[in-house]
Amino acid sequence: MRLPPSPSTAHNHPLLQLLRRCGDLPSLRQVHALLITTGLALHTFPLSRLLSAASRLSAAYSLSILDRITNPTVFLFNILISSATPHHPPELALSHYLRILASGRGLPAPLLFPNSFTYPSLFKLCRTYRLLDHGHAIHAHALKFLDPPFDHFVQSSLLCFYAITGRIDIVRILFDQIEDPDLACWNSVIDAYTRCDFVNKYIGITDTVGGNSAELSSEALSLFVKMLTCGVRPNEMTAVAVIIACANSGALYQGKWIHRYILKNGLKMNVFVATALIDMYSKCGCLDLAYQLFDKMPHRDILSYNAMIGGFAIHGHGHRALELFDKMKHEGLMPDNTTFVVTLCACSHVGLVEEGRRVFRSIKEDSGIDPKMEHYGCLVDLLGRSGQLEEALETVQSMPMKPNAVLWRSLLGAARVQVNLEIGEVALKNLLQLEPEISGNYVLLSNMYAASSRWDDASKVRQSMKDHGIDKVPGMSLVEIDGTIHEFLTGDRAHPNSMEIYYKLEEINGLLQEHGHRARTRTVMFDIEEEEKEDALSYHSERLAIAFALITMEPGIPIRITKNLRVCEDCHAITKLISVIYEREIIVRDRIRFHDFKGGACSCSDHW
DNA sequence: GTAGGGTTAG
Numbered sequence: 001m002r003l004p005p006s007p008s009t010a011h012n013h014p015l016l017q018l019l020r021r022c023g024d025l026p027s028l029r030q031v032h033a034l035l036i037t038t039g040l041a042l043h044t045f046p047l048s049r050l051l052s053a054a055s056r057l058s059a060a061y062s063l064s065i066l067d068r069i070t071n072p073t074v075f076l077f078n079i080l081i082s083s084a085t086p087h088h089p090p091e092l093a094l095s096h097y098l099r100i101l102a103s104g105r106g107l108p109a110p111l112l113f114p115n116s117f118t119y120p121s122l123f124k125l126c127r128t129y130r131l132l133d134h135g136h137a138i139h140a141h142a143l144k145f146l147d148p149p150f151d152h153f154v155q156s157s158l159l160c161f162y163a164i165t166g167r168i169d170i171v172r173i174l175f176d177q178i179e180d181p182d183l184a185c186w187n188s189v190i191d192a193y194t195r196c197d198f199v200n201k202y203i204g205i206t207d208t209v210g211g212n213s214a215e216l217s218s219e220a221l222s223l224f225v226k227m228l229t230c231g232v233r234p235n236e237m238t239a240v241a242v243i244i245a246c247a248n249s250g251a252l253y254q255g256k257w258i259h260r261y262i263l264k265n266g267l268k269m270n271v272f273v274a275t276a277l278i279d280m281y282s283k284c285g286c287l288d289l290a291y292q293l294f295d296k297m298p299h300r301d302i303l304s305y306n307a308m309i310g311g312f313a314i315h316g317h318g319h320r321a322l323e324l325f326d327k328m329k330h331e332g333l334m335p336d337n338t339t340f341v342v343t344l345c346a347c348s349h350v351g352l353v354e355e356g357r358r359v360f361r362s363i364k365e366d367s368g369i370d371p372k373m374e375h376y377g378c379l380v381d382l383l384g385r386s387g388q389l390e391e392a393l394e395t396v397q398s399m400p401m402k403p404n405a406v407l408w409r410s411l412l413g414a415a416r417v418q419v420n421l422e423i424g425e426v427a428l429k430n431l432l433q434l435e436p437e438i439s440g441n442y443v444l445l446s447n448m449y450a451a452s453s454r455w456d457d458a459s460k461v462r463q464s465m466k467d468h469g470i471d472k473v474p475g476m477s478l479v480e481i482d483g484t485i486h487e488f489l490t491g492d493r494a495h496p497n498s499m500e501i502y503y504k505l506e507e508i509n510g511l512l513q514e515h516g517h518r519a520r521t522r523t524v525m526f527d528i529e530e531e532e533k534e535d536a537l538s539y540h541s542e543r544l545a546i547a548f549a550l551i552t553m554e555p556g557i558p559i560r561i562t563k564n565l566r567v568c569e570d571c572h573a574i575t576k577l578i579s580v581i582y583e584r585e586i587i588v589r590d591r592i593r594f595h596d597f598k599g600g601a602c603s604c605s606d607h608w
Numbered sequence: 609g610t611a612g613g614g615t616t617a618g
Contacts, residue, residue, distance in 0.1 A: 048609070078609055120610045156611040184611045191612070240613045275614040306615040338616040345617055377617045410618050566618095592618060 010045050019053045028057055032065075048079045055080055055088035062088065074100060074112045082121035090129045097122060101141075114145050120157035127161045135161050149179060156188040163192035168216065171196070183235060186227045191241040193220035197248050213564075214478055214485055217249035224258075234265075236273050243276040250562035250589055252284035253483040271297070275304045282311025285560050285587040285594060302328075306338045313346035314593040316604050321346030322355055335366055337374065344378035348385060349593055351607050356382040370400070377407045384414025385607070389423050405434040409441070416448055424448050439465060477541040478562040479549050486548060491539040497548060504547040505539075511581050512574055540571050542588060550582060558585040566590050576600050 010016070015034055022028040032050060035041040041050070047069070054062035062080065066072060080088070080096045097114065104110025119142045126135035139158065146154065155178050162171045175181065175189040197216045224242050227234065234242075239262050246255035259277060262269065274297050281290035294300070294308045305328045312321035325343045328335065335343075340363050347356030360379050363371045371379075376399045383392035392411055396403050408431040415424035428448070431441050442465045449458035475490040488495065495501060542561055549559040567575075567590045579586050580600040588595045596603035 052609085075609070082609060117610050124611075151610090153610045158611090160611065182611095187612055235612095237613050244614080270613095272614045277614090279615065301614095303615045308615090310615060336615090341616050348617080374617050379617095381617060406618055413618070 010040060010043055013040065013046065015040060016046060016049050019049050022053050022057070025057050025061060028053055028061070044073060044075060048076055051076060051079050052083050055083040056085050057087055059088050059092055071111070074115055074118065077112070078115070078117045078121060081118060081125070084125050084128065090125050090131065093121075093125055094131075094134065097138075114141070116146055116151050116154050119146065119150075120153045123154075123157035123161040127157075127164050130164060132165055135165070149177075152178070152182045152185055155181075156184040159185065159188040159192055163188070163195040166196050168193060168196040181230075181232075183232055183238070186223070186232055187235070187237050187241060190220050190223050190227070190238060190245070193217070193223065194241055194244040194248060197245075214249045214487060217245040217251060218485065220245035221251070221254055234267070236268055236270055239267055240272050240276045243273070243280045247276070247280035247283045249485070250284050250478060250560070251480060251485065252286065252560060253480055255280045255284055271299060271301055271304060275307050278304065278311065279307045282307070282314065283589065285558075285589060285596075287311055287315045287317070300331075300333075302333055302336050302339065305333060306336070306342055309339065309346060310342040313342050313349055314589075315596070316349050316593065316607075318346045318350030318352045318355070322352070322359075325359070329366065337372060340367075340371075341374050341378060344375065344382060348378060348382040349604070349607070351386045353382060353386045353388070373401055373404055373407070376401075376403075377410060380407055381410040381414070384411055385417070387418060389414060389418060389420055393423055393426070403430070405431055405438075408434065409444075412444055416444065416451070419451060421448065421452055475541045476564045477545040479545040480560060481549065481552050486545070488541045488544040488548070490541045492541065492544055495544070495548065497551070500551055501544055501547045504551050505543060508543075508547060508550075508574075508578065512577055515577055515581060517574060517577055540568065542567070542571055542575070546575065546578060546586060550584070555584070558587055560587045560589075562589045564591060566592070567595060572602065572606070576602055 015031060015038065018031050019028075019035075022031060031053075032041070035046055035050060040046040047065070051062055051065055054065055066076070066080070069076070077096045077100050081093045084090050084093045097118065100112045100114050100118070101110075103112040119138070122138050123135060125131070126138065139161075142150070142154065142158075150158070155174065159171050159174055162168075162174065171189060171192045175185065178185050181189075193216050197213050221242060224234070224238065227238070239258060242258050243255060246252070246258065255277075261267075262273060267273070274293055278290045278294050281287070281293065290308065290311050294304065297304060305324060309321045309324050309328075312318070312324065321343055325335070325339065328339070340359065343359050344356055347353070347359060356379065360371065360375060363369070363375055376395065380392045380395050383389070383395065389411075392414060396407060396411055408427045412424055412427035412431060415421075415427055425448075428441070428445050432445070435441055442461050446458045446461040449455070449461065477488050479486050479488075486495065492498075493502075542563055545561050546559060549561070553559060567588060572595065575586055575588065575595070575597045577600065578584065579597040586597040588597070594603065
């Protein structure tokens with residue numbers, strides 16, 4: 001059938017409203033029949049609604065509708081491309097796009113051309129399903145088929161696509177080409193900076209251009225300021241992206257600033273914004289502020305609970321996390337995967353083994369689904385850290401899926417702390433098979449040999465890392481003073497105040513010795529003399545940061561430090577002492593949790 | 609028809 005244009009009344013026809021509410025195939029068939037009898041099925045707009053509804057319910061049915069149309073327009077294909085669902089998988093959406101491209105096959109010219117409504121859907125599809133190669137190819141098509149400059153919809157969907165590839169450099173080039181970017185473009189580019197940070201950290205793309213977490217986040221913030229100076233008014237989504245940037249880099253000062261901005265400028269404190277703020281405050285070390293926000297929320301959903309439980313977890317408040325876990329169920333909210341992850345993690349950080357086991361068992365009982373890999377990971381971590389290594393190993397070997405690298409690594413971590421070489425070697429062997437390219441694994445292996453005084457083996461591992469061009473991740477600490485973030489690497493002398501810092505370190509080391517501190521060198525695993533080991537320790541990045549903060553900051557204000565690695569045993573011991581000697585609270589966020597050093601003790605109770 | 613959001617083991 002050939003399609004005449006829709007009658008003007010068709011757009012709000014009652015049958016179309018009915019179509020929107022179709023929840024199953026039989027009722028859709030009924031409405032379809034009615035559309036045919038009323039003649040509406042001959043028009044493009046009603047057909048587009050029909051196709052859209054059909055693709056939500058059945059791929060076969062939507063295809064059968066499409067097949068009966070003699071010359072479907074690009075408009076109808078666009079509808080199908082934009083509606084990827086479980087019933088209408090991405091491959092099907094892509095095949096519709098290919099049909100557009102093939103429309104001229106055997107003819108002197110194509111019948112159909114993709115337009116600027118086609119591409120945003122395609123980029124979204126590639127982003128959602130992580131179809132990176134397709135996305136790049138489709139970008140090339142867009143350059144061929146669309147007249148420059150692309151409109152804002154195409155531009156922003158393109159930015160969002162490149163964000164998931166981790167290529168912030170490409171995102172930035174594309175963004176800089178946009179003339180007069182609108183709110184969507186600004187939101188997309190700011191969001192891209194926070195997303196690339198995520199890609200860097202979790203997806204394991206190591207060759208991203210654009211730097212570390214602090215650099216990406218500070219660029220996100222300066223883009224936000226630039227957006228304001230361009231006179232574009234931010235909305236709640238902008239706020240969320242900026243808050244995530246602050247959470248990722250531990251930028252409390254900027255985080256508080258954006259919080260005030262939201263309140264002052266009438267942005268809505270919706271559940272997204274509030275949850276992001278809760279997460280930001282707890283990741284920036286202000287658990288109290290996070291809880292105040294959580295407590296004041298009129299409506300909390302699973303993600304708000306998860307964020308708060310996760311906050312309790314990283315701050316070592318296992319019991320408060322468990323209370324919230326129960327309260328959530330009491331309020332009728334069904335825990336999801338993440339809830340179980342953060343709750344188990346809370347138990348693990350404090351050594352609540354029995355409680356953790358109970359939570360693990362409740363996964364099946366509460367949600368009816370079998371525990372997933374990440375839940376087994378938490379359980380293994382919980383058992384391993386609390387000294388029950390044999391049971392942890394049994395869990396890994398008997399779990400129903402093939403253990404991943406993270407799982408072997410947590411077992412290895414536990415084996416190392418408890419100096420169990422036998423289990424450690426089993427874990428390492430498996431780990432290196434799964435992740436031959438990750439430097440941390442070799443460092444662990446080398447440290448383990450060193451711990452058992454097998455110096456030759458240890459240095460062989462280090463050499464083979466060098467030979468394979470695998471770099472060790474350098475230890476780095478950030479400290480925020482009056483809104484400026486200062487960055488220190490291990491043994492760093494690049495800071496303008498370097499002289500004073502090292503002078504202060506000498507003072508600190510002297511006082512530490514007076515207080516009876518003897519360096520614990522078990523964690524510095526090089527085959528070097530004892531004195532040299534102590535020396536290497538005294539330059540760990542957090543010490544430089546602490547020394548600098550002690551010089552610069554007013555007394556009485558807590559020092560907040562963010563690290564990219566775990567705190568080493570010796571740094572942990574001396575930070576406890578410094579908190580007494582200098583009467584300062586020192587809050588350290590390491591790679592996975594917080595340590596709140598006060599009056600000679602740490603909030604983690606030395607369990608980390 | 610069209611971009612876009614918060615939580616996640618080590």
